[in-house]
Amino acid sequence: MQTAICPGSFDPITLGHLDVIRRAAAMFDRVVVCIVANANKHGFFSLEERREQVLRVTAGYPNVDVDVWDGLLVDYAARFEQPVVVRGLRALSDFEYEFMMALTNKKLNPRVETVFLASDERYTYLSSSMVKEIAGFGGDVSRFVPEEILEDLKKKINGRNS
Numbered sequence: 001m002q003t004a005i006c007p008g009s010f011d012p013i014t015l016g017h018l019d020v021i022r023r024a025a026a027m028f029d030r031v032v033v034c035i036v037a038n039a040n041k042h043g044f045f046s047l048e049e050r051r052e053q054v055l056r057v058t059a060g061y062p063n064v065d066v067d068v069w070d071g072l073l074v075d076y077a078a079r080f081e082q083p084v085v086v087r088g089l090r091a092l093s094d095f096e097y098e099f100m101m102a103l104t105n106k107k108l109n110p111r112v113e114t115v116f117l118a119s120d121e122r123y124t125y126l127s128s129s130m131v132k133e134i135a136g137f138g139g140d141v142s143r144f145v146p147e148e149i150l151e152d153l154k155k156k157i158n159g160r161n162s
Contacts, residue, residue, distance in 0.1 A: 003080040004028035004115070007036050007073050007087075011044050012153060013054050014131055014145055016123030020088035023117055025061045028084065033058065037070040044132050045156065057146040074109040083112050090119040090126070 004024045010017055010033070024031045035050050037043075045053070047068045058064040069076045077083035085105065087098050095116070102114035126144055135141045135153050142150060 001029045002082050002084060003030045003032060004084045004086045005032050005034050005073070005077055005080070007034040007069075007076075007085065009038050009041060009043070009128065010035050010050050010054055011041070011128050012050070012131060012145055012149055013057060014123070014126050014128055015143075016088065016090070016119055016126040017128075018057055018146055019120050019123060020086065020117050021058060021064060022061065024086045025064050028086075029063065031061070031064045031086075032080075033064060033066045034073070034076055035066070035068045036073060036076075037068070044128075045152070049152070053149045053152060056148045072108070074105045074112055077105075077112045078109055085112060085114045087114060087116055088119050089116050090124045 004027070006021050006024055008017060021031060021033055033054050035047060035054065037047060043050075047070075051066055051068050054066045058066065073085065077085065085102070087102075089095050089098060098114075098116065105112050105114065131141050131144050131153075134144070135157050138157075141153060145153065
């Protein structure tokens, strides 16, 4: 069984993330959305909150699972027989970073393949950081994130502004 791993911080998950997950689910037998702890980023939502959010928005995809990992992605991928890492590319600037990561992962574990999916043009500019900034200033992010997490964002922003 071919397992695709869609790694990311998903803080919060955006419609761009969901688009890549949806497309991967159509291409692979199984997709694992792997919420990876990033030591270089302070999370807006906790890992468990993000896991719960991703579970909610992917509930309609029977071949998608959600997991959390705090370590090297290649170590996580080693759990699977034929692991494929799926990464979305929004712009040329994404490619350079993602290409270096794919080559590094290949050096660390030659069994790990990486597949790049070009972002849907509707989401080429979209990032979780942008969503958090807009939401933090009270802007409307309903066009950028799944409907299921809008209330979570509002509560988190209101909690931080109190």
